[in-house]
Every structure is written in structure tokens, then in C-alpha cells.
Amino acid sequence: MLDQAYYDKAQEIIEQHGVAQASLIPIIQDIQTEYRYLPPELLSFVAKQLGINEAKAYSVATFYENFSFEPKGKYIIKVCDGTACHVRRSTPILERLYSELGLSKNKATTDDMLFTLETVSCLGACGLAPVLTVNDKVYPSMTPDAATELIQELRGGEA
Amino acid sequence: MRKIENRTILNEIQAETKQKIDQTRMRILICAGTGCLAGGSGEIYERMCELVKENPNVEVKFGAEIAHEGVENHIDIKKSGCHGFCEMGPLMRIEPQGILYTKVKLEDCDAIFHRTIEKGELIRHLMYKQDGMEYPKQEEIPFYKKQTRLVLKNCGHIDAEHMEEYIATGGYQALAKVLFEQKPEDVVNEIMESNLRGRGGGGFTTGYKWQQVARQKETTRYIVCNGDEGDPGAFMDRSVMEGDPHKMIEGMMIAAYAVGAQEGYIYVRAEYPLAISRLKLAIAQAEEAGLLGEHIMGSDFSFKLHINRGAGAFVCGEGSALTASIEGNRGMPRVKPPRTVEQGLFAKPTVLNNVETFANVPMIILNGTDWYKSIGPEKSPGTKAFALTGSVKNTGLIEVPMGTTLREVIFDIGGGIKDGGNFKAVQIGGPSGGCLMETNLEISLDFDSLKKMGAMIGSGGLVVMDDHTCMVEVARFFMNFTQNESCGKCVPCREGTKRMLEILERIVEGKGELGDLDLLEELATMITETALCGLGKSAALPVMSTLKNFRNEYVEHIVDKKCAAHVCQAMRRYVISPERCKGCSKCARNCPAGAISGQIREVFKIDNDKCIKCGACESACAFDAIHVEG
Amino acid sequence: MGYMTINNRKVAFTDEKNVLSVIRKSGIDLPTFCYHSELSTYGACRMCVVEDERGKVFASCSEVPRDGMVIYTNTPRLQHHRKMIIELLLASHCRDCTTCHTNGTCTLQKLANQLGVSFVRFENNKPQVPIDESSDCIVIDSNKCILCGDCVRTCDEVQGVGILDFAFRGSNMKVMPAFNRIMADTDCVGCGQCRTVCPTGAITIKQNISPIWQHISEKDTRVVVQIAPAVRVAVGDKFGVPKGENSLGKLAAALRMMGFDEIYDTNFGADLTVMEESAELVERLEKGENLPLFTSCCPGWVKFCETRYPELKKHISTCRSPQQMFGAVLKEDARVNPHDGKKTVVVSIMPCTAKKAEIHRPEHFTDGEQHVDYVLTTTEVTRMIQEAGIDLSTLEPEALDMPFGIASGAAAIFGVTGGVTEAVLRRLVNDDSQQALQEISFTGVRGTDGLKEAVVTLGDREVKIAVVNGLANAGKLMDQIQSGEVYYDFVEVMACRRGCIAGGGQPLPIGPRTKKARVEGIYRVDSMAQIKLSNENPIVTTLYDGLLKGKEHKLLHNHTDAE
């Protein structure tokens, strides 16, 4: 059971969007923005409030890549592996970040909850390929070494 | 801003704003597109504002608050949308001279202010250079010179966050024209006659779509704008939404008037936060001015607009998946019939068009179909925006008349291959497109010619590849993308792409067999012919086109276990050349796999069984003694 | 209306919704996994692809017939594509046919055989997931799922329950309840309708066969069995008995051969239900309390009402279901009578998977004792008969045992939607003349519509009746009742469309023709019955005067904690 405050917040978001199935995605997007992940309890709560079957809500939430039931790190790094970035060698950058952060395809978030590493296909900044973003800020023309530096910088900011 | 209660007010605002802009001594437009912002254009904007403010000699107006106040001889500092030349960013355009400064840094701001703005001097190191030539003016840069920017005309040239600027360029005049001079069916006919074809990929005749919706019995109708732009390597729609949002909104409103729709939805992918905020701002401004809402400009036409954010699913670009997503469902395409024009969003008749398609509409209305048809081939008229990326000198967003050849685009506009490499192939239309090669360079870029070649314009991504690209790996890359993005509904696509990917992975890992090529073709045909939606139907195109055009590379990978482009890791062999190795041991110390051994001052050796092909040794060696074979 | 050319033959069509139906009507059986005429068109399996004269391939289930269409259904290209689709499905499928519950009835297996798929060139690298056996009613083995979505649409569109849905996407897609919960932790009503549409062994009936063989073999155990109304018209399916034919006598013979000790008819329990429920209706009508009265004989419905409409729970009749009334009587009889000191095990043979859960509901217990020990579905009993090596079709029908082997025609029709209502009305009108019976059957309670309405005059009062089948229809009705939009005095609900003849435990396949034959079969049982009214069943009277005396409420009604 989550703290009541979570449900109140969710209720507030529901009211902003209105009670309708069409509001489901915008509502859970806002919840995810609020908490940086989608607490499963809140998905059930929203389903109930909207009168949608829980299985349906779960099925919607798991269909889209952006929703995560697991809390994400403070810095969400998205490495672009779109075509433009791929042909300009984004893979080594991703690999460097995996090894730098001790993460893998199956483990996206560091244990200290500082970093979450994801890939995206195209951020629409292909002219600057290869790119990555940290919490939506775009870092252009990356290299593996620049990625290492970036991580150190972010870690440094934490110390 | 004044409420635009009628057409006269619109005309007044246009005239006033235009006059104000003309009166300004200088307009400084700092690109605030995603790319340039990433390069620091936000700080550059701030700095320029400060500089101008500190200096009592110049009268300055900047940003939103004090735009166009009718003071003569002042300087306007503006944030613009993307110029499409992001690689050269951050960009700064200075009007009326039309100067374009490239790769501007924060440190350059003082010089720009004191020299260019105060004294009118040009700063050489900020000018674009190509082949030894310096280009002070944007319009003369080869990249721009060869383009015909109609849809993207305003991008970079107006402040996207202020509706008056759009109005000043003639914005919303097309809407006024249809509202007060044309009947809805005239508008449909005009679009039909213009031969405007959908820019979202399929090239479907827009007028026909509108006509079908207009003919439905059901009177609740929707206009949906597809701004999902999922093709990796494409960002035309993003630029329009960020740089000139009102143009697209105006197009949607004209469509709504033509087909009798009352509400519209814009579906934007979540990866475009800036586009979303610019659109929201644009809608808010239009609502405030009475251009959206009830009785627009005093007419009987009313229209409401909503924005939906995607949530990360490429397949939602497909029409029925997109509407399912807006309705709050899984974005799974559904069978047709019923078609979107009959039962689209909320099972009501729906016009679904792409961003660029809508952005074409106002100018067709204003300039007429004859004018429009004079651009490009008769059957695919108009221009097309392409995202030119990959191994080309000038990457960026371009717009050319339909029918321009690939060669012109890649070599004249794109400046040819980067770093002196050789052209190998160009991938057109993203993961659902095909790979064209050298011999296809003369092909004219329009819907029909490409279709004949087994490729398609798709959304307009053009990824240029040089000889450092492995075509098998490229095919694997695209298959990986499609497989990952398959919604999973139908068997051919869900299971078939998975198996194709497995085979391709096998081949790039050096474990392929010749029979695999037949199996790939067999799967490709089956998937193409039986899949439910466009994603599956076109999923095999990259494989089929590379198999057709670059079969030798597949065979090489399978038979010789060789990747000529040295891309496929598994086939890479790191070798130390005895002539160059000084025996310094640095490579051995850097090797994470302990694969390198040797005695100091003697030639070192790599054990390729242990080597994990990480490449650390290659970069470690100060004597260039390590290279790749494979 | 129009003509199309199918494989060079001209075929007329009228109001067929899709090309597939026209093709099938023309006598060609196109293979399908994801098409069911009662579900929305999904178009995912692509097995039904056909080709037009220009070589365009399309799915026939989702194309509208047009005049002048020219199509081919079996070109080499199509054969190839279909085979490859099966090959791809099999490649990601656990292929342990020999030990699979659906071995022999599996559509995937059948089509692989029919299309001659003789190799699978891909490795099965799908991670295996645990089988979910947590539900009393159904077993879910996702490893065998081919993602046709039939169960998802059935549970959602037909049943309005929406327990199963897709999760994730692409090749990671799976069918599961929310958050991948086990079925026992969901509000699944156990109707098993998902199982009846599943083309593979991914959803099967929870099996209770082995303990029953065990009990039969125990010398000190008396295994008593009751057979539900809808079983008799379906149990012959697998033995070549014509669809819908009453095989009760043959079944009795088979059960005896297998070693069951006493064989009774649940219809007798249904007669008791009619007595109790009609009394309850009269009482509620008089008091004007808790109206409408909802029937309680379908456990799928009862659970649906409890979970979805808890506020309406008090409307549900307190009567136990026929199986439970009969179970209570049998256990009471075992308590009162010595039966050679043997332990009594009560088994019921039901068309229904939900009944497997019903027997465990505490409010159905009397003094803490469970009445029915095991529920076997028609499908399981079919298997047992096969295991015993008996060919049901060749057996001479035998009579059931006494004293509980007699039942009325009113009880028999419990097997179809509207039956309970009709039986109650017969009891209340209390007139077994041909004319009276006909009048009741014409009130509108018969037929396969999802919602039927009838108005009947009882005494000086008009009684408004609704008969619904399919829980989605029930849900709609409940919403209307709650909002006050409609008013009824009596509402009969059967969870399964058309009632128990199409229950979750019935032999598959249950196509439109089978359904029709079973409905007709049930009404035939009624028309052949000597006794038409429950209250005229002599054993019912005897029982009320004997075993049940003073214990009617205790044995025949549910006891919630409140009581």
C-alpha cells in the first residue's frame, strides 16, 4: 500500500484529464512524470477510477516502452540507436556506458538509484549524431570517452 | 494580442506586424531547435540579450514581452526554430542582411555584438566554409541554394513562439480565404486537384481521403495529425512542429472546415518534448486570439484541438494503431475495413494526415493548384522534406521539389561523402524502406519512381552510407528495430521478424550458412504478403533490397567469414604488425581479456581465441602497430 | 447480395459479414485460429489468407464480400504461407502433444497435420514459464499459447469480465491477468468460456480424474454421481453420437461399467431448486423486498455479481444451486442411512468449470461439511470413459438409480438459457396442460438472444422478468437496474451464452451447429418427459415429507455468516 498522498496526487491528475478511457495514457504519463515511474498500485487505482479492467490497464501500460513499474534512477540516460546514430557508431557509446555503470540490457538502473540507462530509436537530433540525452537534455556528437566524462561529471555533482 | 473577430482584424495584424518587422534595424534569430539548444544556443540567446541591454547605444527589443512595439531602429532578438543545418549549429541568423553564423560559441557573442551588430562587420570564423569558399549569407550556402524551401520556409526565419510572426508571413490567410470565400466541397476539390499526396509514407492522395470523410453519413468527424515520426533518422515533422507550428495547425483547420470536423488531435511522439511545448503554446495563442474555438473569425466554423503524447511505440504511427492509442488502448493496428475514413478515431469518420501534408495545405489554398502542380512531377507535385544523415558532409534537414535526383541531394546539397569516403548506399524511408546503391543515384525522388525500385519515400529519412558500412549489419540493424517494434498481433510479423533477425544475427556472428539466404527470402516473402499492417508488410524490405543489391556481402560473411567493412565484431581479427611493433607492452596492459602476450622490446602477439574484439589495444598502441583484418 | 468467384466456381452470397463466411458456405473449410463468429474480428493469425485475381493476398475473415470478387483459396503460394505460419507457431511452442490435455482436440495440432507441416526449421528459444494451476476451474499454460486473442476477446466482449489480456508486445507478448497474477488472485468467475475458444492446450480444464478412479477402487467407499442437465446432450460428441442426442442412458451404463456405485440425475436437484426458488419469489413479491430476485444456480454469475455488483448481492436467491441442493441431500442421506458403513463420495458431472469452485464455497457447506466432493466436467468424464476403453455409442441405455433418479421436464431445461425461468413459471402457474405449457414457452423466455424479457400475470400481479445469458449482457443489465433505467421482479442469469449447453467444461468444438443441436436436444428431453412440473415429481414430495422435513432451509439454502 502506498502512502495516501500518492492516491491523492493520482486523483488530482485524473480530475485534470477527466474520467474516460481516452485519458488513461495521459494520466499514467503524468503519474510517471511525477514519480519517475508508474507505481503499480496507482495503475490499479487509475483503472478502478476510470472503470477500466485492471488487465486492460496493465496491458496498455506494458505495451508502451515509456512506462516503467520500477523506480528509475535520478539521471535517465537515453542513448540514441536510431539509424543516423547507429551508422555514426552509437553502439560503442552504449557499450562504454554499460561497462562504466555496471549495467546491461537486463539491468537498467544502478543500485544506488543514480543512473538509468536506456536506448531510444531517434531523438530527432540526427544531424548531431550520435546523441544521447540525460533527463531530456541533449548531448550531441558523443564518443565513448565523452560518455565516460559525462558520467564522472554527473557523479561528481553528487559528491 | 487582439482577438481576431473578423478577417479585417487578421489583415490589420498582418500589416502591423510586418511593418514592425520591417522597421527593426536588425533581427537576430538564434536557433532554438533541439539540435542548437543542445549545442548551447539557449545560453547564447541569454548572453546576446544581456549584451544588448548593457549597451545604451542600441535600442533593443527582445523575446516575447516586447516584441514589435513599433519603435523604429531597434534590434530584435528572437529564438527561431530549426534551420535544418543542425550539424553546423548553434546557428545565428542576422537580418536584414541574411547573415548566417555557424558553430557559434558563447565566447563569440561579444565579438558578434561589437563587430557585426554595432559596426556591420562580418566575422570570418563564424561563416560557413566549403571547398575553400566562405559564405556569409545563408541563401548562398550550397546546402540552401539548391533547396526549395516551401514547407520549411519559415523554419528558422520566424519566432515560433509568437503567432503574430506567422500571421505576418501571411499565416491564417488561407483559412480566412476558405472560410469566407469557399464552400467546404470547393476546398476538397481544390486539394484533390492539386494532387497533394500524403507525406507520411504511403503517398495516398489527400483530397481523396478528405472527400471520403466528407461523404460519410455520421456528422461527428475528427482531424488527426500524425506527428509520431517514428522512423529513426527522420526529423522533418519535428522541425515543422517546433519551428512553424501554426502552419500545420492552419492546415488542420482547413481540413476540418473542408470535411466538417469539429475536433482535432495531434499525436506527437514523446521523444519530442520541445515540439509538444511549442504546439501547446501555439494552440493557447490561437485560442486566445479566437482562431481556435467557437465561431472562428466570426464565421460558423468552430474547431477544438488536443495534443496527445506518444508513449514509446513506433507502430503507433500506423493510422489505426494511432487512433487506438488516442482512445487509450494498446497501439495495435486493426484490420480494415472499416477504414479510418469511415470509422477512425472513436469509430467516427477521421482524416488522418501527416504533419508535412497539413503544412502543405495553406500554401496550396493561397497560391492555387496550378502553381502547386508546377513544382515537381505532375503525379507527385510539390516539395518533400528529407532528413539527410549518415556519412554525408552536410547532414540536416532539406527540402527539394519532388523528382530531384538522389545524386543532387547527396552530392550537391549534402556535399558528398564525409571524410573523403566512398558512397556505398543510401537507406531511404527508414526501417520500412530499402537500400539503394550507386547505380540508383539518378533515380528521381518521388512516390512512384521509388516504388518501382522496391523502395519508398517513407517519411523521408535519407541515411547515407559509405564503404565503412556493412550492409548485412545494416539489414540486421533494421530488422532488430522492426522486430522490437512489432506490436506482436499477427503471426507473420511477430514470429517471422524474430526468425529473420535470428538468422541475420547468425550471419554477422560468422555462423551463417548459405541455406540461410533462401530461408531469409522465404520468410521475407511470406511476411510481406501476409502481415496485417504496414509495419510487417515492409519489415523485410531492407533485407530484400540488401540481398538484391549486396548479395556478395552476405556470401562473404557466410563463406569467407569476412566483413569487408570491418564492422562485424565477430569477424574482426586484431593483428599486430611485426614491422611496427616496438614491444612497449602498452597493448597487453590495456587488454581486458589478457589476449596479448610478449616480451618487452620484442614483437607482441594477439591470441585471437581469447580476444573479445574490444579494440582497446588498437587505440592504446602509440605506434599504429595494431590493425584489424577481417 | 451478389456473386463471387471462388476457385473458379460462382458462389452467391447474401448478408455474410466477411469473405471467409462465404467461402465456408461454399463448402471450403479455410483454416483459422482467430476467427469466431461471435467475437470481434481480430485478423491476427493470417491463416485465412486468400488471393485475388491480381495476386493480392488478404485475410478473408476481415474483408467484406463484394459482387464480382474473384478469389482463390488454395494456390501454392497460399499453401506455402499457411504452412510457414504453422511452422513459425510451432517453433515457439511447447510441442509435447502426446502428453497434452488437448491432444486430439487441438486446432494447432489438427492444422499442422492437415496442412502437412513436416518440419520446423527454427529453434524454440522462448523462455518457459510456470503453468498456473491456482484456479479451481481452469489451468493456464502460456507455453502453449499462440496469441490468437480468442480468450481475451471472449473474456472481455462476451463475458465482460476482462481477466485475461495481452501484456507486453512483439515477441514478448503474452496473455495474462493484470500484473501477471495467478488466476486464483483474480476475479475470474471460472466460467471456462476462454477455454472453449482456445485453439490449443494453453487454457484447459482443471482435471479431477485421478482421485475419482482412486475412490472407485476403494472398497469402503461408495461413489455417488449426479449428472447435470446439459451433460446428456454433449457427452456423446466424442463417440460419434449425433450432436445433441440425449445420451443419459448410455452414460449411466458406462458409469456403472466404470464402477460408480449410484447414478443420479442433477435434474432432481433442479426440481428442488424450482420448489425453493418459486417460493422465495412469491415471498419476496409479497413482501416487496429485494426485488428483482436473481437466480443463483450459475456460480459464474454469482461470483460475477459478488465482485462487480456487491451492492446487488442481496438480490441473489439464497437457494443453493441444483448441484448443491442435491449434494446436500445426498450427504444428509448418507448421514441418516447406514449404506453398509461405507464412506460416501459425491461426484457431479457438470458442463461447467465454475461448478468446480462452487463446491468449495463455505456458504454452501452444511455444518461445515462440503457436499459435493468432486466435479467432473463432461470433457473429463469423456476422457474417463475413453480410459476405461468403453465406446459409449454402442452401449444400451440404462436407467438411473433410485430413489433420486426421477426428474421433471422443467428441470431438464435448466441446461439452456431461460430454462430456470420457464420451470419456475410452470411451478407458479401450476398447470401442466399442453396449452398452459405452451403459453409459458411463448412468453419470450426461450431463444438464444442475450437478453430476453417477459411479463407474466401471477394472481393479480404482473411479474416482469428478464433472462440474460453471457456475463457482458448481464453486466449491461445490472448497470441499467442500478441506474433505475429498467425494473424487473425476476432476473435469470446464465454466465455462458445460451446457457450450460455451451458451458466451459463441455466437449469441443462448440460451433454454431453444435450449439443449436444441444439446445434442441434439451427441449426434446423436456417434451419426452412424463412429468412436466417440478412439484409433480413424486420423489420431491416424498423427500419434503421425509428426509428434508424441518431441514429445508438448512439443506437447500445458503448460509452466509450474517445468518
Ligand SMILES: Cc1cc2nc3c(=O)[nH]c(=O)nc-3n(C[C@H](O)[C@H](O)[C@H](O)COP(=O)(O)O)c2cc1C
Ligand atoms: C508502422 C508504420 C509507421 C508509420 N509511422 C508514421 C509516422 O511516424 N508518421 C506519419 O505521418 N505516418 C506514419 N505512417 C503512415 C500512416 O499510417 C499514415 O499513412 C499517414 O499518417 C497518413 O498521412 P498522409 O496521408 O498525410 O501521409 C506509418 C505507417 C506504418 C505502417
Ligand code: SF4
Ligand atoms: S504486422 Fe506487425 S506491427 Fe502490424 S499488426 Fe502485425 S504484428 Fe503488429
Ligand code: SF4
Ligand atoms: S581487441 Fe580487446 S580483447 Fe582483443 S586483443 Fe585487443 S584489447 Fe585484447
Ligand code: SF4
Ligand atoms: S602497444 Fe603497439 S607497439 Fe606496444 S607492444 Fe603493443 S603493438 Fe607493440
Ligand code: SF4
Ligand atoms: S497445444 Fe496442441 S500442438 Fe501444442 S502440445 Fe498440445 S496438442 Fe500439441
Ligand code: SF4
Ligand atoms: S505421432 Fe510420431 S511423435 Fe507422436 S507419438 Fe506417434 S510416433 Fe511419436
Ligand code: SF4
Ligand atoms: S474462466 Fe471466464 S472469467 Fe475466467 S478468464 Fe476465462 S473467460 Fe474470463
Ligand code: SF4
Ligand atoms: S490462451 Fe488460447 S485462446 Fe488465449 S490467446 Fe493463447 S492460444 Fe489463443
Ligand code: SF4
Ligand atoms: S451457465 Fe452453466 S456452464 Fe456456464 S458457468 Fe453457469 S452454470 Fe456453469
Ligand code: FES
Ligand atoms: S538517429 Fe539518433 S537522433 Fe535520430
Ligand code: FES
Ligand atoms: S536545431 Fe538549429 S539548425 Fe537544427
Ligand code: FES
Ligand atoms: S482467421 Fe483471419 S486472420 Fe485469423
